[in-house]
Amino acid sequence: MGLKEYVCGLEAALDVIGGKWKVLIMWPLKNGASRFGELKREVPGISEKMLIQSLKEMELDGIVLRQDFKEVPPRVEYSLTEFGRSLCDALQPLCLWGEQHMKRIEACKEQCEMQRREKEEKAQALSHAST
Amino acid sequence: MGLKEYVCGLEAALDVIGGKWKVLIMWPLKNGASRFGELKREVPGISEKMLIQSLKEMELDGIVLRQDFKEVPPRVEYSLTEFGRSLCDALQPLCLWGEQHMKRIEACKEQCEMQRREKEEKAQALSHAST
DNA sequence: TATTAAACTTACCTTTAGGTATGTACTTGT
């Protein structure tokens, strides 16, 4: 598994925006730079660990710029690079698609959850019966 | 965590195409229906378990249609629904973006890997020293 | 009667992602 070999462009793109948080971090940054603490508030539910971890990877990928003002207490601002903005543009249609079909998707995922639970319960019942 | 609440359309969309395999399964299906065995060959590296698991979820999400010909040995064909094709269209720009910057992304990810390994080795060295 | 072929299914295991909680560094203001 030395070097990555992407089958298609999508695989590469998803490798950049993969994970639970990255797109949620990108979206507020479209309106301009944010400090670490601000971002934490703008992305509700994220932990500090996930926030810096994501930001670091996004910086490495070149879609986010980190600017350290060398003050105490620390002041660091994050913003989108040109590259990052081009990624946002490419994501726009997908975002729209998601918005248009959000209700439907939510319903499907709930359905999924229900099936998962049923299966889990069935498995539990079986394991109880065997003891 | 009862019901899902998506912050933006992207979150919903990524919930549909999330995971390692789904887009890789969708792409060959753009050229028409495929049997299970065909898909297995068209998506190199995928296991049978991951293939049906993904296909089932995609069917539930309404982006893939499963057609069982009730033959023996079994013959089942999978194809994209209208909804699935609309998703493909929405993915096109992202796919293009990924293709255009594939080299750059590959390089970044290798860089990432290297950092991870360094860190791992450092941690190992420390744990050895402490014993 | 045994075999074959295709599409699953299941059990078990390893790896990775993500969550929680606590600690650190540094300087300004008290």
Place this chain on the structure above:
DNA sequence: ACAAGTACATACCTAAAGGTAAGTTTAATA
């Protein structure tokens, strides 16, 4: 001397994703 404020770092744990390998079903055919 010390408390406060901000951006991290680190250790530990749980849950989810994914991999491997073996088994199951069915009717036609040898």
